[in-house]
Amino acid sequence: MPESVSLVLSPREAAYPEAIQRALEKKLGRQLAPDRFVVSRRSIDSRKRRIRVNLGIRVYADDEAMMPSLPGFCYRDVRAATPVVIVGAGPAGMFAALRLVELGLRPVVIERGKPVKYRRRDVAALNRRGILNHESNYAFGEGGAGTFSDGKLNTRSKKRGDHRRVLHRFYQHGADGCILTDAHPHIGSNRLPEIVSAMRVTIEAYGGEIHFQQKVVGLSVTGGRAMGVRLDDGHRIEGRAVILATGHSARDVYEMLVDQKIALQAKPFAMGVRVEHPQGLINRIQYHGQGRGDFLPAATYTLVRQVEGRGVYSFCMCPGGFIVPASTRDGALVVNGMSFSKRNSPHANAGMVVEIRLADIAARDTAGPLAGLNHQLAMEQTAFENGGGGVVAPAQRLADFVDNRSSTRLPTCSYPPGVVVSPIHQWLPDAICRRLQAAFKVFDSKMKGFLTNDAVVVGVESRTSSPVRIPRDSVSLQHVSVQGLFPCGEGAGYAGGIVSCAVDGERVAEAVARMLGG
């Protein structure tokens, strides 16, 4: 067994293998060969002025075999195997497909959007010219919402499945090895497209299928059992099971399920705004007045506070990143955030959202399971009406927002389509606005200087999690009333974020194999 050693080093020392080796030798009191130790864990501790890097290291004896650090993924040839339909090629759908191939089943993935190569152009047209393609954008297309996402690979749902397997799959498809050791792994929007495409190559190489620009408009259900799907061009695709992994931006999928009388439930979610600061300011706050220098990453933050009985929290913080347009329909504005692998833009953005419970919307909406979805759409439409046309977003300086004061001019903002001055405090739903204003004051007491007019609030962050659940049995993972239908990932309301959706995809694939007697 390798010896586990912990080291606490300065950021500069932790950046150089030679310095790590010297520190290790000092701690162990013996000399080591450079290829006899492996850094297995890396995290930054910036709580005190003297910032340290914590390293977990495995040290091997000279005659000891180095442990294989990667699990083997054993893909099988599934050309002649039983077909399973997967709707959606996001993290949930892609990881379900990869796992099915390992389990000897043939995934047939149906995706409404385009392959990454073409999707990239649509995303560029959206950013540069404000042209929204309804089927190819930040939410729809190869890799789903995960492709042009920030690529943070954190997850809080570690109990539900093996998140390490997911990280290893990302690594095997081209992600940097540091995602296996960093406490807060991150890939970046520039690297994700090639990784997602490499996953497709694996699926297809072993006989799985991926069909792009094919939209599912109905489920084939016979005798209470899912037999396949109907496409918008009239074709049917049959499979022994259907995995529904359509994300939470496909409102039409929820409407389709309602039309087919397939049970859905409204669920709590969260909405708010995105806030953007100069990254230098966040670095100074988090690194105690120092800049980040050459050895520290762009600083991050996580903030949370209860206000009037509801959680208010930062979501998907993107250091060195950009705010991006994540709308999927005309007349409704949604923003989100991303960064490139180097996280080197001069801006730091994060969603700042307020928890919304069913009781908060039930009284005002009689739409049953789609109540939350309607509430979300109403806020996105209000943001559009207060924006500058197309995907030009409404914005306000942060301190002005908190003080109920209209801004006159705006600081530079990373949002590519541009922002216009808008009194967000006047049109944001009062229950959200009030709580955000109170929380920003508290956040300023935790991070001195956070509440500043150098920061800007951009509207609206409405798609943090699904407002709908497609209920499934907790053991078989099949829909509660349709056999062979497996709701999966974020759209099903059982996962959120790349890793947790990927883990859910793998679990669901295993449940399908169990159902089919594999």
Ligand SMILES: Cc1cc2nc3c(=O)[nH]c(=O)nc-3n(C[C@H](O)[C@H](O)[C@H](O)COP(=O)(O)OP(=O)(O)OC[C@H]3O[C@@H](n4cnc5c(N)ncnc54)[C@H](O)[C@@H]3O)c2cc1C
């Ligand atoms: C800009 C941005 C940044 C993000 N950053 C992060 C981050 O850093 N870390 C993180 O963990 N999460 C992040 N997320 C969230 C993350 O991307 C999602 O949680 C995750 O992608 C959800 O996975 P999913 O597979 O369940 O659904 P999705 O990724 O939404 O994929 C669903 C797929 O289904 C397809 N589809 C929908 N309807 C149909 C239909 N009728 N027929 C055929 N296909 C259909 C869609 O086109 C889509 O490709 C970010 C999201 C965005 C938009």
